[in-house]
């Protein structure tokens with residue numbers, strides 16, 4: 272059994288994707304809390320030692336450092352024969368949603384949430400632009416889940432694991448009222464959370480948290 276170490280910070284939905292996949296595959300990992308808030312991932316030392324792309328998460332597999340959540344999910348799905356879909360069509364569809372998630376859904380929700388909740392004085396125009404983009408992406412998801420229980424096929428895949436991540440954090444962070452405005456998407460999140468061994472991000476990834484300025488009422492809420 273490989274030994275895993277996951278470099279993360281608790282608010283990192285990309286880390287949650289990887290940590291949750293390991294857990295659902297029954298693989299223990301050592302959590303390596305990273306001081307993202309103080310800028311450690313921007314230092315040359317960290318980039319040379321841990322990830323030249325300057326990003327969290329990093330998954331160490333027997334000491335080998337792997338980055339980018341999507342290829343990591345694909346690798347784990349392949350290795351453990353779980354959540355990787357059946358046949359070429361499903362595998363293609365999984366890749367399609369993973370690319371869309373990285374480029375659009377997670378990419379924008381992560382940025383919006385970070386600015387909105389974890390930045391002291393976010394720029395209102397920037398928030399407005401990001402929110403409008405996300406509303407369109409959420410409408411894409413909503414149409415999908417009005418007719419499908421899962422992103423691909425008839426059961427949980429890594430496409431679901433990837434896309435659910437940032438949406439599953441508290442509303443006071445991402446700011447969207449999913450049950451009211453995107454009920455099929457909210458129902459999909461509830462469905463996923465019933466998977467055996469499922470765990471919420473902040474229960475899976477412990478440690479010091481970033482200050483939530485939105486919760487403290489100090490942010491320009493959009």
Ligand SMILES: N[C@@H](CCC(=O)N[C@@H](CS)C(=O)NCC(=O)O)C(=O)O
Nearest residue numbers: 283284285325326327328339340341
């Ligand atoms: N596509 C990457 C995205 C990773 C990513 O953007 N991570 C965030 C933290 S969750 C980060 O390190 N951001 C630093 C930056 O954008 O400079 C993945 O899926 O792993």
